[in-house]
Amino acid sequence: MKIGELAKLAQCSVETIRFYEKEGLLPTTERTLGNFRVYGPAHIERLRFIRNCRALDMSHEEIHTLLRLADQGGDGCSAINEVFDEHIAHVDTRIKELEQLKQQLAELRQHCQSNHNPCGILQGLADMEIPSKLDKKRTHLG
Amino acid sequence: MKIGELAKLAQCSVETIRFYEKEGLLPTTERTLGNFRVYGPAHIERLRFIRNCRALDMSHEEIHTLLRLADQGGDGCSAINEVFDEHIAHVDTRIKELEQLKQQLAELRQHCQSNHNPCGILQGLADMEIPSKLDKKRTHLG
DNA sequence: TACACACCCTGAAGTTACTATAGAGTCAAC
DNA sequence: GTTGACTCTATAGTAACTTCAGGGTGTGTA
Numbered sequence: 642m643k644i645g646e647l648a649k650l651a652q653c654s655v656e657t658i659r660f661y662e663k664e665g666l667l668p669t670t671e672r673t674l675g676n677f678r679v680y681g682p683a684h685i686e687r688l689r690f691i692r693n694c695r696a697l698d699m700s701h702e703e704i705h706t707l708l709r710l711a712d713q714g715g716d717g718c719s720a721i722n723e724v725f726d727e728h729i730a731h732v733d734t735r736i737k738e739l740e741q742l743k744q745q746l747a748e749l750r751q752h753c754q755s756n757h758n759p760c761g762i763l764q765g766l767a768d769m770e771i772p773s774k775l776d777k778k779r780t781h782l783g
Numbered sequence: 784m785k786i787g788e789l790a791k792l793a794q795c796s797v798e799t800i801r802f803y804e805k806e807g808l809l810p811t812t813e814r815t816l817g818n819f820r821v822y823g824p825a826h827i828e829r830l831r832f833i834r835n836c837r838a839l840d841m842s843h844e845e846i847h848t849l850l851r852l853a854d855q856g857g858d859g860c861s862a863i864n865e866v867f868d869e870h871i872a873h874v875d876t877r878i879k880e881l882e883q884l885k886q887q888l889a890e891l892r893q894h895c896q897s898n899h900n901p902c903g904i905l906q907g908l909a910d911m912e913i914p915s916k917l918d919k920k921r922t923h924l925g
Numbered sequence: 926t927a928c929a930c931a932c933c934c935t936g937a938a939g940t941t942a943c944t945a946t947a948g949a950g951t952c953a954a955c
Numbered sequence: 956g957t958t959g960a961c962t963c964t965a966t967a968g969t970a971a972c973t974t975c976a977g978g979g980t981g982t983g984t985a
Contacts, residue, residue: 643932643933644932644933645931645932645933654972654973655932655933656972656973656974657971657972657973659934659935660971660972660973664971673980674980675933675934675979675980675981676933676934676979676980677932677933677934677980677981678933678934686909689909689911690905690908690909693908693909693911694908695971696911697884697887697888697891698881698884700970700971701970701971702970707905707908710902710905711902711905714901717902718895718902718904721895721902721904721905722892722895722904725888725891725892725904726892728888729885729888729889729892732881732884732885732888733885735881735925736878736881736882736885739840739874739877739878739881739924740878742839742840742874743871743874743875743878745839746839746867746870746871746874747871749839749867750864750867750868750871753860753863753864757860759856760853760859760860760863762860762863762864762867763832763849763852763853763863766832766835766836766849767828767831767832767835769831769835769838781925781970782881782925785961785962786961786962787960787961787962796943796944797961797962798943798944798945799942799943799944801963801964802942802943802944806942815951816951817950817951817952817962817963818950818951818962818963819951819952819961819962819963820962820963837942842941842942843941843942923941
């Protein structure tokens with residue numbers, strides 16, 4: 642199988658596959674005489690694994706860790722659970738942040754229902770106290 | 784006022800201010816004889832406006848639009864509301880995505896409570912159907 | 926045989942919103 | 956005159972790709 646076919650099977654672009662190879666998420670493959678990459682079933686499985694992790698918003702670093710643990714085989718469950726639990730915590734944190742944000746936005750939005758000058762929203766944006774959020778370090782999620 | 788003082792007042796780094804200037808969010812300023820940037824009250828207000836927008840996770844593009852509308856003055860309220868409502872929609876979309884994600888993660892997490900081989904989580908990650916989410920275009924919100 | 930056309934290759938640059946670093950200049954105080 | 960805090964520009968790095976330029980491969984058709 643060539644790269645285009647693999648891309649279709651995994652619902653991603655050809656460029657993404659080449660990028661994953663460069664990143665070390667996918668192994669380098671054999672090549673045809675014409676220097677085309679050749680893939681087999683094992684590659685499909687690994688790529689789908691990666692794409693599923695990405696769909697769950699895991700970072701490449703997290704995926705690397707999981708792949709290493711998967712390649713080791715055996716009793717890596719507690720390490721795997723750790724990666725997973727941390728990731729769930731990231732998602733949770735981000736949801737809470739966004740919900741707070743949404744509330745602030747809704748409040749500001751109240752400031753302007755019709756045309757007037759100066760605009761209440763702009764005024765609100767100028768007058769807001771800078772929230773502490775910008776001080777915190779972010780996770781890899783937005 | 785020099786750049787360091789402005790940075791303190793707006794709770795951001797000196798580099799960020801120079802970056803905003805290069806991006807066109809902040810206007811270029813006058814300089815001292817020694818080529819140091821000089822700022823006044825108007826700059827504080829504009830920078831705080833920008834930082835507040837960023838705290839609300841607006842993109843530079845959105846902020847640019849708002850600043851243009853603010854600079855025009857007058858009756859831009861409906862355009863402003865449009866930018867705002869779109870942004871609120873982005874936040875809302877992202878929250879819903881993340882909540883769906885969280886549920887998927889929780890389900891996968893169930894697959895593994897203790898050590899076993901092959902690990903249920905890894906198996907689940909390999910077997911998942913690739914969610915449609917990756918097809919969709921993302922907003923600027925991670 | 927010639928050519929079109931779909932597919933593949935590499936390497937580099939662009940995206941977003943910064944942060945970090947290098948190497949140099951400014952300025953006030955001691 | 957020198958220390959130290961501050962400033963300047965320009966460049967590279969971050970994450971996870973996407974896009975582009977400039978080519979090569981392989982197959983089908985005229």
